[in-house]
Amino acid sequence: TFANPLAEDYVLPDFDNSPILLRSNENPYGPSPLARIAMTKSVNNSNRYGWNLESELISALAKKNNVADNNILLGAGSTEILDLVLQYTALKKGNFIMAETTYNYWTAPCEKLGLKKIKIPLTKDKKHDLTAMLKAIDADTKMIYICNPNNPTGTICDREKLVSFINEATKKVIVFVDEAYIDFTKEQSLSNLVTENKNLIIAKTFSKMYGLAGARIGYAIANPATIEEIGSLKSSANDSVGVVSTAGAIASLQDENFVKQVNSNNEEVKKYTIDQLTQLNLTCIPSYSNFIYFSLENYKKDYFKQLENHNILGTKIYEENGKWTRITIGTMKEMQLFIAALK
Ligand code: PLP
CATH class of the missing domain: 3.90.1150.10 (Aspartate Aminotransferase, domain 1)
Structure with missing residues (x-):
């Protein structure tokens, strides 16, 4: 039986006895106080589609990342962005390169999509082996995935080396950089490179630093032409994030x-x-x-x-x-x- 939330004796589920969750890199403190207020208020607007609010979030994200609104695509968590980039790559047919070991759940559909995965071992100190990844590009390679910082190893690429890797690799393939954990570092996002570079896509999320994993909100940053291409794989480019999550994300950016x-x-x-x-x-x-x-x-x-x-x-x-x-x-x-x- 399911609890009826309209019943007089309904109580919110009690999480006190739930296990200590140290498995999914969630934020144990969030959502932020400002996000909680905004999300609670926005429940009242849930009868309306959130298009205006989404535009507001896109503008806030563009400002935060020093890019323009048309460099941003929202998703239901960065997982939706990862899914879209996988599909986008599959349309080009061939293979893609990723590290062994890195965040790989999102690549599960690759075989069904007809995409071959090439895995390149990490270096001894558990970092991406950028030289080996560059060398592994062949005529069929369409994309390289770099998780920076890397999940699960927590290592980060040297910025200068990563930028020169991107400059080289994007002459031939798309480089897809997942910055889910970049906010925990002093590193700057690579977002400043997308205006010049059509073959660079960056994925970001509100799930980690901003404590909104359950709200499911993330985004891509890329060149406008690339954003349009990835967005065209959805029936409506910015329509998968709810108003409550969007309001939470806008408030989080201010907190x-x-x-x-x-x-x-x-x-x-x-x-x-x-x-x-x-x-x-x-x-x-x-x-x-x-x-x-x-x-x-x-x-x-x-x-x-x-x-x-x-x-x-x-x-x-x-x-x-x-x-x-x-x-x-x-x-x-x-x-x-x-x-x-x-x-
Ligand atoms: N990318 C990395 C590296 C992750 O570790 C995760 C989740 O753990 C995700 C993306 C997906 O997160 P979300 O869909 O919640 O944004």
């Missing part, structure tokens, strides 16, 4: 205090967690994000059993060789419980 606070908490809790894991003799990769990639090779207990016994959800083993796994950085309290669970 600079929240971003500062999340960043400072994340850094403090990251340091604590890496220190503790290191004391447990577990190797960690330096992280430019809100998660940590570490090796279970020296861990003597059953890691997943320990998490289960303490009602904590982590992820999986990504690389058998080295038993690497990823943990999301939650609140200090959550990470103290995580470390206690490991001990």
Whole structure:
């Protein structure tokens, strides 16, 4: 049976007993206070389509990223943007290149779409091997995906090297840079390059720093011609994001205090967690994000059993060789419980 939200005795679902969620790199603090107010107010406008509000968000995003409105395409999470770019690539037929190991769930439909995937191993320090990726381009290659910072390893590309890689690779193929976690770094987005470069597409999301994962809102930044091409794969280019999410996103962009606070908490809790894991003799990769990639090779207990016994959800083993796994950085309290669970 389903709870009837109109019933007098209806209570909101109780999340108090839910597990500690350290598996999907969500923001444990969000949505931001301003977003909560805006979203609550905008519930009253949910009887109307949100086209005007979407235009407002697009303008705000253009301003934030130093581009024009026609450089932006909204999506229901950056997943919709990833889907569209995959379809766009498939229309050109051939193959695409991505790292092994990187964020790859979104590529699941590639075989059905007739696209071949070429995987290029990361370097020893778990970074994108840009030289090898460039070399791997063949006559059939249509796109290269770079996740920067990389999920799950938390590493980042050297900006100068990445820019020269993009300049070289985009002579032949599309370079698709996923900046889902860029707000956790001091790096600037690559958005300033799209005006000159038709073959560069950037994906961004409100799911991580802005704490709106469940609201499903993200966007692409690209050259206007490219935005039009990707957008034309939808029946209506900017029509998949709800008014409540759009209002939340607009307010989030104004909540600079929240971003500062999340960043400072994340850094403090990251340091604590890496220190503790290191004391447990577990190797960690330096992280430019809100998660940590570490090796279970020296861990003597059953890691997943320990998490289960303490009602904590982590992820999986990504690389058998080295038993690497990823943990999301939650609140200090959550990470103290995580470390206690490991001990
Ligand atoms: N890109 C990366 C690198 C991610 O880690 C995720 C989610 O975890 C996404 C994209 C998709 O996020 P969303 O669809 O919530 O924007």
